[in-house]
Amino acid sequence: MNDKGISAAVIKRLPRYYRYLNELLEKGVVRISSKELSQRMNVTASQIRQDLNHFGGFGQQGYGYNVEFLYTEIGRILGLDRKTGVVIIGAGNLGQALANYTDFGRSGFIICGIFDVDPQKIGREIRGVKVRPMQDACAFIKEHGVKIAALTIPRENAARVAAELAACGVKAFWNFAPTDLHLPPEIVLENVHLSESLMRLSYKLKSASEHSGRMDEGDDGIETE
Amino acid sequence: MNDKGISAAVIKRLPRYYRYLNELLEKGVVRISSKELSQRMNVTASQIRQDLNHFGGFGQQGYGYNVEFLYTEIGRILGLDRKTGVVIIGAGNLGQALANYTDFGRSGFIICGIFDVDPQKIGREIRGVKVRPMQDACAFIKEHGVKIAALTIPRENAARVAAELAACGVKAFWNFAPTDLHLPPEIVLENVHLSESLMRLSYKLKSASEHSGRMDEGDDGIETE
DNA sequence: TAGATTGTTAATCGATTAACAATC
DNA sequence: TAGATTGTTAATCGATTAACAATC
Numbered sequence: 375m376n377d378k379g380i381s382a383a384v385i386k387r388l389p390r391y392y393r394y395l396n397e398l399l400e401k402g403v404v405r406i407s408s409k410e411l412s413q414r415m416n417v418t419a420s421q422i423r424q425d426l427n428h429f430g431g432f433g434q435q436g437y438g439y440n441v442e443f444l445y446t447e448i449g450r451i452l453g454l455d456r457k458t459g460v461v462i463i464g465a466g467n468l469g470q471a472l473a474n475y476t477d478f479g480r481s482g483f484i485i486c487g488i489f490d491v492d493p494q495k496i497g498r499e500i501r502g503v504k505v506r507p508m509q510d511a512c513a514f515i516k517e518h519g520v521k522i523a524a525l526t527i528p529r530e531n532a533a534r535v536a537a538e539l540a541a542c543g544v545k546a547f548w549n550f551a552p553t554d555l556h557l558p559p560e561i562v563l564e565n566v567h568l569s570e571s572l573m574r575l576s577y578k579l580k581s582a583s584e585h586s587g588r589m590d591e592g593d594d595g596i597e598t599e
Numbered sequence: 600m601n602d603k604g605i606s607a608a609v610i611k612r613l614p615r616y617y618r619y620l621n622e623l624l625e626k627g628v629v630r631i632s633s634k635e636l637s638q639r640m641n642v643t644a645s646q647i648r649q650d651l652n653h654f655g656g657f658g659q660q661g662y663g664y665n666v667e668f669l670y671t672e673i674g675r676i677l678g679l680d681r682k683t684g685v686v687i688i689g690a691g692n693l694g695q696a697l698a699n700y701t702d703f704g705r706s707g708f709i710i711c712g713i714f715d716v717d718p719q720k721i722g723r724e725i726r727g728v729k730v731r732p733m734q735d736a737c738a739f740i741k742e743h744g745v746k747i748a749a750l751t752i753p754r755e756n757a758a759r760v761a762a763e764l765a766a767c768g769v770k771a772f773w774n775f776a777p778t779d780l781h782l783p784p785e786i787v788l789e790n791v792h793l794s795e796s797l798m799r800l801s802y803k804l805k806s807a808s809e810h811s812g813r814m815d816e817g818d819d820g821i822e823t824e
Numbered sequence: 825t826a827g828a829t830t831g832t833t834a835a836t837c838g839a840t841t842a843a844c845a846a847t848c
Numbered sequence: 849t850a851g852a853t854t855g856t857t858a859a860t861c862g863a864t865t866a867a868c869a870a871t872c
Contacts, residue, residue: 383839385802389795393777407853419853420841427855435854436848452798453805460797467696474692477777477794483801521804546804548797552618552702554640562807564800568791569702570614572685572773573677575789576708577610579746579771580678582787608863632829644829645865652831660830661872 384425388452390415391425395445407438454482459520460548463535464527465490465498465505468550472524473500483522487514512542524548525555609650613673615640616650620670632663679707684745685773688760689752690715690723690730693775697749698725708747712739737767749773750780 394415398406412419426432426444429451433439449455460478462469465488472478473485488503489511490496498505506514514520523544525532532551539547546562549555552569619640623631637644651657651669654676658664674680685708687694697703698710713728714736715721723730731739739745748769750757757776764772771787774780777794 380806381839385799388802389792389798392798393795409853418841420843421839423853423855424840431855433854434848435846436852438853451802453801454798458801467692467699471692471696472793475793478797481794481798481801483797522800545808546800548800560807560811562800562803564796564803566791566793566796567614568697568700569706570618571789571791572703572708573614573617573679573706574610575747575771575773575787576678576683576706577613577676578787578789581605582785583770586785606863634829643865645867646863648829648831649864656831658830659872660870661828663829 380428384428387417387421387425388448391422392445392448392452392454395441395448398441399445403441405438406441406444408433410438457482457484458522459484459486459518460522460524461485461487461489461511461515461520461544462524462526463489463508463511463539464525465492465495465500466526469524469526470500472526473503476501486518486520487511489514511539515539515542515544519543521545522548524550526550529553605653609653612642612646612650613677616647617670617673617677617679620666620673623666624670628666630663631666631669633658635663674706682707682709683747684709684711684743685747685749686710686712686714686736686740686745686769687749687751688714688733688736688764689750690717690720690725691751694749694751695725697751698728701726711743711745712736714739736764740764740767740769744768746770747773749775751775754778 391411394411395406408419408422412422415422423433426439429447432444432447446455460483462473462485465473469488469490473488478485485501485503488500488505489508490505491508493507495505496507515523521544523536523539523546525536525547527535529551532549532553533555536544536547536549536555536557540557540561545560547555547557547564549563549565550568552567554565555563557563616636619636620631633644633647637647640647648658651664654672657669657672671680685703687698687710690698690713694713694715698713703710710726710728713725713730714733715730716733718732720730721732740748746769748761748764748771750761750772752760754776757774757778758780761769761772761774761780761782765782765786770785772780772782772789774788774790775793777792779790780788782788
């Protein structure tokens with residue numbers, strides 16, 4: 375398998391290709407050219423071909439790409455061709471929302487454990503998975519060989535907990551805590567910083583309204599009674 | 600205000616600067632140089648100076664940047680210097696999680712309305728905000744001049760609902776539905792595609808384990824009983 | 825003043841796009 | 849075979865980094 379040194383830009387686009395291919399598959403489309411896909415996805419055909427060729431030649435000259443084959447291959451590249459256990463650390467609102475989100479399962483991810491320090495939450499069941507005490511997390515992770523942990527805990531504890539879990543064998547953190555984790559280089563990390571995302575949206579909104587002529591002073595969407 | 604044509608790469612970094620400056624502020628740090636900040640944030644000092652200079656000269660030669668001033672300025676750039684109303688469309692797990700997440704409030708965002716089609720959910724209160732019937736959303740948005748809507752509804756309805764809300768005056772969508780919205784060019788959009796984020800993490804994990812020597816076959820973190 | 829550090833220009837690097845020969 | 853479309857190389861574009869004169 376060739377793989378080393380695929381740029382972050384390419385990796386970021388792969389799941390989107392995967393999603394569009396899934397849609398095509400559901401529509402019963404059998405083949406697609408980079409040109410047609412590029413129009414649907416609003417990217418260049420060149421980029422699609424370049425991206426895919428980082429991983430191998432999946433198409434055929436004069437024909438294009440077989441939708442099902444390409445879908446399967448990208449799934450394999452992303453590691454979706456097998457079941458992967460995920461533990462959720464923190465059974466707050468966000469942790470519960472993730473545990474309830476069934477879409478992950480369709481990509482092979484299985485929420486196999488949920489942990490919290492709050493005795494109020496321990497013992498509750500979410501989609502058939504019981505919330506366990508945080509102190510049991512390490513043993514559970516070791517026992518089941520869990521590699522991925524979703525961190526939905528407060529910022530203050532995130533760094534410490536991540537370090538502890540890494541010591542238990544977690545190799546990948548899906549970090550929702552609004553902080554940067556500093557982990558050993560072999561541990562991988564994907565941040566979901568919702569506050570930052572909302573700030574970016576705010577910037578775009580502000581920026582768009584400034585460019586569209588007059589500075590629409592006044593109502594800000596808040597009831598001031 | 601200069602603004603036109605700031606690259607997405609720069610905008611993406613602004614909230615992170617804002618977060619680090621907030622930390623410094625809380626620690627009581629008064630001034631910081633681009634060099635010191637770059638070391639903390641693990642970016643180049645050059646990039647920090649370049650990024651900031653897109654918006655103006657906030658520093659002083661020989662001194663660096665005043666933390667509080669820079670923090671305030673970036674907040675202003677991001678539009679966090681005022682209260683901004685946000686409605687949540689879809690009171691499912693994720694919608695509830697967003698409504699409960701108090702951090703947004705500290706950046707000036709106020710959840711002023713939550714809407715759902717489900718009669719079971721309508722009338723419930725989340726952090727003092729009542730879930731209202733979806734059919735009331737348009738009037739509410741117009742009445743309160745709400746500009747931002749968080750879309751936490753199923754994929755199937757997202758496109759239609761977004762179009763309807765745009766017609767009611769929503770200018771910015773924070774889209775959690777796993778689909779691409781096609782909206783008029785003056786409408787801004789920030790996607791949070793959680794499934795795609797998890798897939799990227801999966802890719803990184805797979806990729807990292809392949810590079811670290813032997814292909815650790817076997818346990819996948821799933822109980823197979 | 826001397827030292828430090830910015831703001832800004834120039835150089836480098838990487839990613840995207842265009843072009844086209846290979847080939848189905 | 850002729851037409852279509854890939855895989856891949858070359859050209860362009862943009863973003864990052866380095867360098868340094870300006871200046872506090």
